[in-house]
Amino acid sequence: MPDPRPGAHDTPPASLPMGTADLAYHLAMGGRPLPAGFLFGFSGRAPTLDSVRARVAERALRIPALRYRIARSSRTFTRVDAIDVERHVHEAWLPGDDDGSGAGRLMLSRPMGGDGRPPWDVWLVHGPAGGHSLCYRTDHTFQDGVGAAHTARALLDDHPAGGPPAYRGRRPALGGLVGALGDVAASFRAGDMPAFDVPVSGRTTLCQAVVPVARLRAVGRANGATVNDVFLAALAHAVGTWHHKNTGSVHPPLPVAVPMSVRPGGEECAPGNRLVVARVLLPCDAPSPRHALSRVTARTDGLRAGRQRDALRLLLTAGPRGVGARVGTRMVNGRSVAGPVSSVDFGSALVHQGSTARRSVVYSGLGAGIRCLTTLTSQHDTACLAVIHDEALKGADELPDLWLAALLELERL
Known part of the structure; x- marks a missing residue:
């Protein structure tokens, strides 16, 4: 299904400079990644890893935030033109994760890829009694919570629309x-x-x-x-x-x-x-x-x-x-x-x-x-x-x- 979000069908620029907040995270972390993202908890039968990868492969190249890697030496984001889904979508099992918090701890503790690919991944985490989680993860230097919310919905939702409201700037008092x-x-x-x-x-x-x-x-x-x-x-x-x-x-x-x-x-x-x-x-x-x-x-x-x-x-x-x-x-x-x-x-x-x-x-x-x-x-x-x-x-x-x-x-x- 085509992504209805603005910008999803445009060709993004070859590179973008880090913004002020991006650079602040980069400086605060000394260039190390800071995992951030969204976790969604489900009941019932989990999807297969192949089906999640198929959804991601269908949509990722249409979502601007997934098309860039961090070039830390030049303090820019650089576009990529191909995404290897198998390196971005993973699976894990936590049979003792009764309340879903274990999936969050896993996302906080797993190392993030530092091999030059775009700084995001998706995890299918199997919990007890058929429960499961889908986790979208990125580097906070690259994306904030509201951006992660929109990106996760565009990437994973059956009907990607809605999300946090847009900011409308005004003159400060x-x-x-x-x-x-x-x-x-x-x-x-x-x-x-x-x-x-x-x-x-x-x-x-x-x-x-x-x-x-x-x-x-x-x-x-x-x-x-x-x-x-x-x-x-x-x-x-x-x-x-x-x-x-x-x-x-x-x-x-x-x-x-x-x-x-x-x-x-x-x-x-x-x-x-x-x-x-x-x-x-x-x-x-x-x-x-x-x-x-x-x-x-x-x-x-x-x-x-x-x-x-x-x-x-x-x-x-x-x-x-x-x-x-x-x-x-x-x-x-x-x-x-x-x-x-x-x-x-x-x-x-x-x-x-x-x-x-x-x-x-x-x-x-x-x-x-x-x-x-x-x-x-x-x-x-x-x-x-x-x-x-x-x-x-x-x-x-x-x-x-x-x-x-x-x-x-x-x-x-």
């Missing part, structure tokens, strides 16, 4: 420009985050929780908040509870980086990152989830009113990309923030060969001293919270249950 400059200035100071002040082990693991999206929306409607606000408030209370349980102390407001997409319409499957990050202090010191939600909502309302997303985009791209990239590396590293906290709405459920995914998860590895990454991925009527953390964070696997408890408390108010 004065308050947004002031806020953006304040975020940059704050990145030069070490963040106060005692729960995450542990040496990095370099070993990454993942834990998760699944909830109906309707629960998050209902809490949001009752409090004049968005689903993302509810996610952040429950996470703030979860971290505060976790830290207090371990130390008996109140955790100070936690600096995190909140990615915001600036991917415009027509570039859904274009290579490269199209994102900026805002600095947010999660109110881990709030006495209740309700108080945390009130403080989070005030902060995000201010971001929207000042159009800080537009201000950050202007600030990071107005000058030389090297300058913007180095500013970006300061804003997202383990000295200034605990880690990224990201929310992606995938849209309607992925359907592959007639089977509908039960859940989806956006994930990324850790780098630049980051100890923890938390994502909330919505698909149709289901949301999945994933906490990807360094193994040095002992007990961090409690955070999904603490997040669910905070959500339940918000529902009772």
Whole structure:
């Protein structure tokens, strides 16, 4: 079936320069790949590896983001004119993976190809009792979460349409420009985050929780908040509870980086990152989830009113990309923030060969001293919270249950 997405039938340029965000990831990782992508969990009989490879072979050359490799020495993306599907599509068995998190850990731990081919692969992972996962994986230097969502749908979905909404740029307000400059200035100071002040082990693991999206929306409607606000408030209370349980102390407001997409319409499957990050202090010191939600909502309302997303985009791209990239590396590293906290709405459920995914998860590895990454991925009527953390964070696997408890408390108010 032809891919309906814009740009899917155009001949892409022979090479493209890294953008500011791409270069920031390249610098932060020292040229090493940082795995990122989407995982889709299914029930029932799995497709065959040959059938998945046939789908990928049919579509890959029509999707711009799959046509480039990273030329790190020249800091460019270089087009390829042939794709060896057998080197990009793989199979694995995890018979003990009862909740699907093992597939995520596998994607985080498997080495990525460094042989000059385009930096993506697809995995068919067989779980217990007929369950299986399809995983699309790329290098974060090459693609952000929203781009990965569109690319995964274009590559794997029976009817590839929809996905996260396009960014529509506007002129930033004065308050947004002031806020953006304040975020940059704050990145030069070490963040106060005692729960995450542990040496990095370099070993990454993942834990998760699944909830109906309707629960998050209902809490949001009752409090004049968005689903993302509810996610952040429950996470703030979860971290505060976790830290207090371990130390008996109140955790100070936690600096995190909140990615915001600036991917415009027509570039859904274009290579490269199209994102900026805002600095947010999660109110881990709030006495209740309700108080945390009130403080989070005030902060995000201010971001929207000042159009800080537009201000950050202007600030990071107005000058030389090297300058913007180095500013970006300061804003997202383990000295200034605990880690990224990201929310992606995938849209309607992925359907592959007639089977509908039960859940989806956006994930990324850790780098630049980051100890923890938390994502909330919505698909149709289901949301999945994933906490990807360094193994040095002992007990961090409690955070999904603490997040669910905070959500339940918000529902009772």
